[in-house]
Amino acid sequence: MALISDDVVLVEDWPGDPVAAADLLRGWLVEYRITLAALERVASRPGQGVASVFRFGENFGCWQGLLAALSIPHTLPTPQCWQKGLVVPSDGPDPKARSLAVARRMFPSVDLHRKKDHGKADALLLALHAKNAHKPGG
Structure with missing residues (x-):
């Protein structure tokens, strides 16, 4: 999960369970004015197991x-929507590597040194998409 404003990133x-996630979000709500969240619209893909x-x-x-x-309004962009113009094939050999490369470039102050930080990278880029798409004139 990521929060982006003009002066905060x-x-x-994922903190491990929904209660811990709710606590984290509540803390952000106390500290920051959250006007919109973005949750990636996802679907299952062929070949994925039932579990x-x-x-x-x-x-x-x-x-x-x-x-x-928590009464946080949200949008549900598809991966194709939020990645458009942000993540391109030349950024890396696969989607996870690409989002890491782009997030590292756009958010150099954020520690994304582990390969498994691709989830954080996606969260940052999804939040950036929502911020840019929903600002006045965006």
């Missing part, structure tokens, strides 16, 4: 529930 790994797809959907629903419970 925060990013956190994997179930966890994937469960996670998506968890985030929708957290945002609704």
Whole structure:
């Protein structure tokens, strides 16, 4: 999860459970004026296992529930939508490497040195997309 404003960039790994995620979001709500969140509109893909797809959907629903419970308005852009103009094939050999490369370039102060930080990179880029797409004139 990531928060981006004109003067703040925060990013956190999934804290482990929905209660901890809600606590983290509540803390951000106390400190910052959150006007919009972005949650990637996702779908299962061919070849994914049943258990994997179930966890994937469960996670998506968890985030929708957290945002609704905390009255945080949100948008649901597809990966193609939020990546357009931001992430291009020349940024790396695969989607995870590409989002890491772009996020490292755009947010040099954020520690994204681990390969597994691709989730943080996606969160940052998704938040940036929402910020840019929903600002006046955006």
